[in-house]
Amino acid sequence: MRKSHTPAEKAQCALEALRGKRTIAAIAAERGLHPNQVSKWKRDFVNRACLIFETDAETEIAEQKERDKTVQELQAQKDKLAAELEWVKGKLKSEFSVAERRSMVDMEARELSITAQTELLGINRTSLYYKPVPPSEKELLIKSLIEKIHAEHPEFGCRRITASLNKEEGLHVNHKAVYRHMREMGINARVTRNSGASQNH
DSSP: OOOOOOOOHHHHHHHHHTSSSEEEEEEEHHHTTHHHHHHHHHHHHHHHHHHHHHHHHHHHHHHHHHHHHOOOOOOHHHHHHHHOOOOOHHHHHHOOOOHHHHHHHOTOOOOSOOOHHHHHHOOGGGGGGOOOOOOOOHHHHHHHHHHHHHHOOOOOOOHHHHHHHHHHHHHOOOOHHHHHHHHHTTTOOOOOOTTTOOOOO
């Protein structure tokens, strides 16, 4: 009965023949084979060796195509998420004031950093830690006197109130500061028939 040989045995025999350290006849005699069989395995091995590299090349091309496809899909998802994110940020800005958006920040959140939250909400991170400076005693005094002068002389504009503060109250304040305080207090000079146009600047 003819003995069958495994692919591994054939490859080992063909490699030994290719090395050339021993003759094909010696290799065949040691393994109980006909020399022609060993020569055939050697030829088959050489002829089919290129298939290994062809298969590798085909596999590499297929893998590269798959990678390119994955990159394109990820880029499409990224573009979609970016567009959705811009839409959400726009809605937040149009629907909520800065103060309201500032109150939405969760300082204890672990899922999203403070920087990421402020970026999404469209606010400056430093504004979270800003504490308004309370008005000084002098500023409170000036506002109180402005209110008093306005009650007594509603026709006075910014410059006349400034003059009254400096001359009658003995303060040293410029008209720009008085104008700013008047704006904050919602005070405007009333125009009368006798006074003419008010002096707001």
